[in-house]
Amino acid sequence: MRADLLDGIVIFTRVAEKRSFTAAAVELGVTTAAVSWSVKRLETRVGTSLLTRTTRSVGLTEAGELFLQQALASVANVEAAIEAAQRMGVNPAGLLRLSVPYVAQTLIEPVLDGFAAAYPAVELELVFEDRFVDIVAEGYDAGIRIGEMIAQDMIAVRLTKPSPLTVVGSPAYFARRGKPLRPEQLSEHACINVRLFGGALYRWMFTERFGRGEPRTFAMDVKGPLTVNGPATCTSAAVAGVGLTYNIASVVEPLVRQGLLEPCLEGFMPESPGFFIYFPNRKQMLPKLRAFVDFWKQDHQ
Known part of the structure; x- marks a missing residue:
């Protein structure tokens, strides 16, 4: 797959819908020259003309009509994906994968029902294992471990008191x-x-x-x-x-x-030293993980 696969497609759909390079440029907040250059590059990649141009109008070639039908659906899917990701960045939702040691099983089980009821849009996956886990490489959102077993470069939030x-x-x-x-x-x-x-x-x-x-x-x-x-x-x-x-x-x-x-x-x-939940970066603490930590703390007050 080419890295520039999607370049120019949104601009092309706007030109095709507006039948105008100038109107598309105004909507997108760029210059008309930038719109024209982007469409020309897209046509070069496709290998055929997509638009017909005269001094007074812009039209679609037969290939352009076919391309537009497919491109509009793809652009709509990308926009929907962006909106979904943005919603996840605000509201707790999606899959939350946690690596948990076996010894914490009896501690975590009592909060599961309440958390599921409080956050029905979050799907919690618990993987019980005692080995040392690279949570980033293995696709976990966070891990739970005893304090002394957490790497120095991780952000750790206390879940339980020393015992x-x-x-x-x-x-x-x-x-x-x-x-x-x-x-x-x-x-x-x-x-x-x-x-x-x-x-x-x-x-x-x-x-x-x-x-x-x-x-x-x-x-x-x-x-x-x-x-x-x-x-x-x-x-x-x-x-x-x-x-x-x-x-x-x-x-x-x-x-x-x-x-x-x-x-x-x-x-x-x-x-x-007690149990901690750890993750690589506070900026990467998505709402679903924040919701779990806050729910745990509230439950253990």
């Missing part, structure tokens, strides 16, 4: 096995592992404080009867009594309130 991490298990599990009092005692417990996108197992992080000195942060490999590739399954398995799982406290808080899970090792848990 401690937690180890949780079901009441039935703790009734059978008891609660560990120190991280080292996890070797005596059934722990549910998560296989990361790159193939490694996720290591459980802990912090131990000694008086007023700097806390010691350390990671542990854990063992157990189950390995999965996402925290949602870990949580379900923990509720079922399979073993202990490691998660963000705010993510499993609803299940703790319901009495389905209980925390342990509270004095050894580091803090997660």
